[in-house]
Amino acid sequence: MQEIIIPFHILVSARTPQGYPLRATCAGRSAEVIMPPLAGATITGNELGEWLFPAPIRQLLIETAREAVDHKARMQLRLEVAAPELTILPWESVALSSGNQCWQPAIRDDYTLVRISSRSIHPPPPRRVAGPLRVLIAVARGHDAVADALGEALIEPVRAGLLVVDRLREATADEIVAELAAEPRHILHLIGECEQPPRQAARMRLGRAVTAGELAEFLVGIDDLRLLTVAGSAVESCIGFASSLHHLDGRAVVALPNLSTPAQARWSTACYHALASGEPVDIAVTLGRAELANLQESWSAPQLYLAPGGEQLFRPGEPPIAPAPPEAVRAVRTTTPVQRKPRFTPITTSVGVPTKRMQELVRRVRLRPQIIALLIASLVLILLVSQVINLPGGSTLAPTSVVTPTPPLLLDPIRIPVPTLIPTPAP
Numbered sequence: 134m135q136e137i138i139i140p141f142h143i144l145v146s147a148r149t150p151q152g153y154p155l156r157a158t159c160a161g162r163s164a165e166v167i168m169p170p171l172a173g174a175t176i177t178g179n180e181l182g183e184w185l186f187p188a189p190i191r192q193l194l195i196e197t198a199r200e201a202v203d204h205k206a207r208m209q210l211r212l213e214v215a216a217p218e219l220t221i222l223p224w225e226s227v228a229l230s231s232g233n234q235c236w237q238p239a240i241r242d243d244y245t246l247v248r249i250s251s252r253s254i255h256p257p258p259p260r261r262v263a264g265p266l267r268v269l270i271a272v273a274r275g276h277d278a279v280a281d282a283l284g285e286a287l288i289e290p291v292r293a294g295l296l297v298v299d300r301l302r303e304a305t306a307d308e309i310v311a312e313l314a315a316e317p318r319h320i321l322h323l324i325g326e327c328e329q330p331p332r333q334a335a336r337m338r339l340g341r342a343v344t345a346g347e348l349a350e351f352l353v354g355i356d357d358l359r360l361l362t363v364a365g366s367a368v369e370s371c372i373g374f375a376s377s378l379h380h381l382d383g384r385a386v387v388a389l390p391n392l393s394t395p396a397q398a399r400w401s402t403a404c405y406h407a408l409a410s411g412e413p414v415d416i417a418v419t420l421g422r423a424e425l426a427n428l429q430e431s432w433s434a435p436q437l438y439l440a441p442g443g444e445q446l447f448r449p450g451e452p453p454i455a456p457a458p459p460e461a462v463r464a465v466r467t468t469t470p471v472q473r474k475p476r477f478t479p480i481t482t483s484v485g486v487p488t489k490r491m492q493e494l495v496r497r498v499r500l501r502p503q504i505i506a507l508l509i510a511s512l513v514l515i516l517l518v519s520q521v522i523n524l525p526g527g528s529t530l531a532p533t534s535v536v537t538p539t540p541p542l543l544l545d546p547i548r549i550p551v552p553t554l555i556p557t558p559a560p
Contacts, residue, residue: 137206140441141197142249143185145214153216157190159197164189171222178226178237178433185212185227201243209415210238210246211441220376221369224248225422226433240423240432245415247439250376254383256443260319260359261451266409267297267357269318271304273325273338279364279394280324286398287405295409305340310351317357319447320405327365327374335373337365345377352382359446360414364389364397372436379438385414385446388436396430404435413444 139159146154152167166187171180186194201208214220225239225246238244268287272280280300290296301312313321328342329335336342352358361384365371368390375388387404389397400421407417418437425432 137204138444139197139201139204139206139208140211141194141208142211142213143190145185145212145216145219147216148218153219155185155187155190157193159193160200162193162196164193166190171219176222178223178228179230181222181224181227182229182236185224186229191229198244207243207245209444210244211249212246213249213251215251221372223433225436240419240426242416242419245419247415247437247444248376249439249441250380252380253438253440256383256385256440257356257359259445259448260357261448261453262319263450263452265295265297266319266405266447266449267299267317268320268322268405269299269301269309269312270322270324271301271309271312271339273323273340274303275326276324277302279397282394282398283322283324283401286402290402290406290409296405303340306343306348306351307340309339310355313352313355313358318355319357320360320362320408321358322362322364322401324364327363327367327370329367329370329373335370335377337363337374345374346381349378349381352384358384360385360387360408362387362389362401364392366391375436376438379440383440385440385443386438387418388438390434390436392431392434396425396428396434399424399428399430400435408447409449411447411449414446415439415444 141159142157144156144158146156148170149167152169154165154167156163156165166189168184168187171184173180198208212224214224227238227246229236236244239246270280270283280302284298284300287296287298291298299312299316299318301308309321312318323337323339326338327335328338334344334346336344337348361378361382363371363375363378363386365374365388371390372388375386379386389400392400403424404417404421407420408414412420415437418435422432422435425434
């Protein structure tokens with residue numbers, strides 16, 4: 134497995150009055166061409182190759198391929214289609230023919246072809262897996278025959294200890310999320326019906342119509358999951374659902390639009406076996422396409438949506454890094470609480486001399502009990518003195534006359550009339 138990857142980015146911009154601008158970039162070099170619209174209802178792989186690789190871009194591709202051989206590296210064709218009307222074209226079938234030779238990068242492990250988007254978020258890091266990869270096949274109602282064929286095809290890697298496959302019949306979105314949260318799963322294989330109503334987002338029937346945005350929100354917090362495979366019958370709806378899911382979730386997504394049951398089973402076996410062996414996802418998908426090409430099946434149907442730099446999904450044989458227990462986490466040093474600074478702290482005066490900090494003033498001037506008592510005594514003294522002294526502009530002090538108290542009145546007991554207590558008889 135080659136580790137060095139040289140990306141070759143091709144951007145197909147939106148249509149302009151002159152045509153479709155094409156721009157290829159690699160290793161600081163670029164080539165730009167404006168191509169006319171594609172004509173014809175059915176477009177072959179050679180026609181797509183002639184349109185996608187005109188002379189300037191083809192020359193840059195040849196020079197990059199020579200450098201890759203010198204550095205013992207492999208190339209990765211990253212196709213970004215910004216024109217919505219061109220996203221449904223089978224770009225995986227692109228080919229260049231010269232005599233009896235035919236160059237088809239989608240089935241070559243030295244020229245892997247992936248679809249990228251400028252809106253895709255950063256991919257998650259490779260997942261360490263100590264044991265086999267765990268695959269969850271979520272089957273919607275009415276698609277049991279596809280799941281049966283897929284389960285029988287995966288028997289060999291399961292017996293070899295590379296995979297552990299679980300199946301969820303008549304799956305709903307809530308049941309899928311519950312299964313993913315209950316046990317670690319690395320690959321989610323969705324089988325169902327895709328649809329896209331007019332002027333609405335593409336959705337998939339999983340008990341109810343679920344959009345890519347809803348499914349991406351459900352998958353938040355599922356850390357072990359790295360690959361999502363979407364198998365649907367409608368080509369445009371399946372491609373739209375898979376691309377939107379990759380844009381919103383960031384994980385690698387494979388679309389299997391309108392792929393027959395035997396072809397889907399053979400592709401899944403080759404791809405998942407390669408992933409369990411430690412191959413990058415672009416190599417694994419390419420090996421699955423090559424398996425379909427050997428069987429004369431529609432090998433260009435599988436489409437891989439991948440964020441740049443996210444091709445390595447798993448690291449088999451490496452145990453996951455366990456989080457440290459709480460008791461093992463100790464503080465290296467004690468931290469002191471940070472004191473808030475006052476909102477207004479003058480730093481310089483009007484003459485440019487630094488003033489004292491507010492914190493120093495508060496620290497130096499502190500009200501003590503002795504100071505408080507001294508202040509109270511001073512106030513009382515001021516009040517007493519204010520009653521004695523004259524107000525400004527008054528007369529001199531006058532002596533205060535002392536009033537001599539009079540003795541109490543003594544009554545003469547002889548002059549006090551005494552009432553008689555004996556009643557006088559009536560005449």
